[in-house]
Amino acid sequence: MDESENKYAMSSIGRSQSTTSIHVTALDGLVNVNSLFTIAVFVGLSIASPGQRSLEGRSACDAGPDVARYLLVFEVVSFSFFLFSSLVAQGLKLAINLLNSNDIDEAFRAHINARVLRLGMLASAVGSVMGCLFLVLSMVNVIQIRLGLLSCGSQPAVRAVAALVTLVTTALAVYIATVFYAFTH
Template identity: 80%
Template sequence: MRTTASSTSVHVTALDGLVNVNSLFTIAVFVGLSLTTPGQHSLQLKGICDADINVARRLLVFEVVSFSFFLFSSLVAQGLKLAINLINSNDTDEAFRAHINLKVLRFGMLGSAIGSVMGCVFLMLSMVSVIEIRLGLLSCGSESAVRAVAALVTLVSSALLVYISTVFYAFTH
């Protein structure tokens, strides 16, 4: 099965958007990494609510895993774009009309989308650790930490649900 010229252009645009979003999330990963200073005190007045080294370690692991998924997703998307732009494209004016196997394109786009979703999940988990470092451990019942985590998990989960549903719809139609 081959793609048409108009659908190939749409795929390239979708891949561009995915790479751009992954780049923004990658910036968030590095901001999170900058917050892994040992011995940092939370904004809670109780010293027992301060995050220990294990929370900072968990933050670092989640950030690295998140970065890895975003990098995977971006590289797959960039590879697909490269294939679209090079395969069967004799003229640079025809870069968006290259013919590529639709099954390969769909599989690659699905892999890239899964990488982005997993990157978002681990970024969300790392942000929970950032919240615990800055606002106090959730186990201490810090009201501001609980509210921040609840808002983060609710909004990110909702957005991921919409994204996954859209990807599933696009993949099946």
């Protein structure tokens, strides 16, 4: 190999390791955020229990067992999406690290296709977005259990739900736009 080919090969390796580092860092961030959201799932479950009186003070505004049931369903589905997202991200990280490890035999080296990497990262991002949506739905039920039913017109509950939906929807729009931009450029 002459000197110009050697420089090109070294440049390609450096660029590949830099790109790999960026992918691993992005996947690490996704797993960390999913972990925080998973904690929120369990906090939501611990705060609200069926048959609990709301802070509204009127028994007509107390949530029934159906709200508690929906809370549990949404929490489990949310947890499932966060777990899916984290496991896909961890699998991709493992494949990337095996692919770029110099200390491993060729028989154990991972061969990851760039298209598979992109699809895996997209699946992980979609899992996080879906987990967030179901987490918002479960938090709406927590709010109804603690502050009173929305149908009852409980002002604190309506304000809390409005703030939650507005802020999370805005954050998800920014996240989705950023992911879309990253995948198209």
